[in-house]
Amino acid sequence: MTNHDTTACAYRAQLLYFVADPACLEDPSEAMRYYSDGLLLVNAQGRIEACGDYARLADSLPADVRLVDLRGKLIMPGLIDTHLHFPQTDMIASPSPGLLPWLENYTFPTERRFEDKSHADEVAGVFLDELLRNGTTTALVYGSVHPESVDAFFEESHRRNLRMIAGKVMMDRNCPEYLRDTAESGARESEDLLRRWHGKGRQMYALTPRFAPTSTPEQLAACGELARAYPDVFMQTHVAENKDEVKWVSELFPKSRSYLDVYDSFGLLRPRAVYGHSIWLDEQDRARLHETGSVAAHCPTSNLFLSSGVFDFVAMRQSGVLHTLATDVGGGTSFSMLRTMNEAHKVARLGGWHLTAAAMFYLATEGTARALDMQGQIGTLAPGAEADFIVLDPQCTPLIARRSSLLDSLEEQLFVLAMLGDDRCISATYSAGRRVHQRDA
Structure with missing residues (x-):
């Protein structure tokens, strides 16, 4: 060591x-x-x-x-970034008419390369260099579906003694065969990684089902079991980013009241659970985020780039929802939390909320530390x-x-x-x- x-x-x-x-x-x-x-x-x-x-x-x-x-x-x-994808480093700024074709045309083919550990090692170094160059000292990071990608990330982060949180994507349907795990293998590999890395030095693990459309009910149930067995680990996923995605989820899970309710039904709303985007939510969804201590991660540069929608600062604050800022690289267009603040300020103004500079820097430091249950430790x-x-x-x-x-x-x-x-x-x-x-x- x-x-x-x-x-x-x-x-x-x-x-x-x-x-x-x-x-x-x-x-x-x-x-x-x-x-x-x-x-x-x-x-x-x-x-x-x-x-x-x-x-x-x-x-x-x-x-x-x-x-x-x-x-x-x-x-x-x-600074603390609460949602980004290290396998997407090499595809940042890829053109697309929307989220779902962007995933199909760029994201999945790029992530395929992370079955090669040497490639994952190289990109992990570049990714962490970019975070540090932009002043980000802690991030919630998505790996690829390959356990090798997460090992590569944690090995490099541990070598540098950084405080990082990451996890292996779980994805057992609606994706290319070459990126697909199973409900059983995804849970087993996640638990193996969790036991290997959570609490080793300054590394922390996050259970990471990519998003509801790419996980069967069986996989989400297995993820919920892991969340209950390891209450101090994090949980990260996407929710209500894009209207087409919301419609797709309603077709895949017709018994669920809403997109967020899918995760709720499997016990995935809890402290240290971070939901990227959280745009197309209703009042009941926001109440559940608040009641469970779950976190909404606002990704303004990504939401604007993919034309996903406008994060509702007013409704989030009125509902008492814990919320943070995030770059969402590579849908997001910059590793810089300063540039992310810039866009967050404009998005807030569009929704009728004046986000002061003090509030923005609070959200990127102490506010996020509190949201992640890490107050007094970072931020x-x-x-x-x-x-x-x-x-x-x-x-x-x-x-x-x-x-x-x-x-x-x-x-x-x-x-x-x-x-x-x-x-x-x-x-x-x-x-x-x-x-x-x-x-x-």
């Missing part, structure tokens, strides 16, 4: 993290902890030891701690948390630098980064206290 020990370091910069949802408070600043001249102390075990004003903490630093001066930059928790700079953080550079491009020189508030600075930013804004990415990406290296 790779030695992931690090040395204690302190970082001087602007610091920002969240302790509550800014959208729920009359004064959003009360949801933040912001230090214009801050000090972040990371111990040798890769955890945050202290976070606060430089003037208050500097004199108490141990003599052997290395001080890294990053003044002019902003340190925040690493924060609070003492005791894992030291996964990013260094944002307000001078990264001439336009962002000029715009940043004319600002009146922290909200404006965050809004500029979300509207104009991309991977160039990420000066560095740290995982468990170790630098795992440097922009100019």
Whole structure:
């Protein structure tokens, strides 16, 4: 196993993290902890030891701690992406008139190559490089149907000591024969992978039925049994992304009240269950998501690219549904959570909701950590948390630098980064206290 020990370091910069949802408070600043001249102390075990004003903490630093001066930059928790497909890295930006032909013409043929472990190894490295380059330190990741793909992903993530969540796609019908498992083999292979990887280092497993149309009732029932047997693992799938898909599900499961009800009937709504897209839901569906502690992952760049529909922020918030942001690569068109925020803001405005910059960064950090039942572990700079953080550079491009020189508030600075930013804004990415990406290296 790779030695992931690090040395204690302190970082001087602007610091920002969240302790509550800014959208729920009359004064959003009360949801933040912001230090214009801050000090972040990371111990040798890769955890945050202290976070606060430089003037208050500097004199108490141990003599052997290395001080890294990053003044002019902003340190925040690493970003969290709750829905994307690592086998689709090589087919991002593939043209298609809609979701179902996109799957048939691009997705399935691309995923076929992941039966080759050496290919999966290569793509896992490229995929993780892209996440880290964009400041994403934790993601919920779909493998292919092949167990080799998940082994490849976890092996590379474990080598880098990243906090990642992933799973093997389960798919036993309505797909090419070369990508098909069975209800029995899909459950057996998933359980084998789960036992091998869940809790190994910083790796976590997610049961991953692709979506209801590609799983028989027998496979969904087997997945439900695994979900009950392993309540601390995650569960991820797609729901109500596209009107044609919703109609197809109603034909395949005529006894179910709705698309979401299909999963509910097999016991797949629960904490740590993440439902990608969640567009075409009704009030009863949203009530069930809320009641069960399930999570809706909003994928704006994918939804716009495939013309799937508009995520209803107003209804989700009124129903109290836990919701997060996600890139959905390769239906999504960028690995950047900053570009994802950009599109999420516009989608929210179309639906009558003003998504502030503070709310967007909360959704990509502390808000998602809470939704995933990982509060205090990731998504924060609070003492005791894992030291996964990013260094944002307000001078990264001439336009962002000029715009940043004319600002009146922290909200404006965050809004500029979300509207104009991309991977160039990420000066560095740290995982468990170790630098795992440097922009100019």
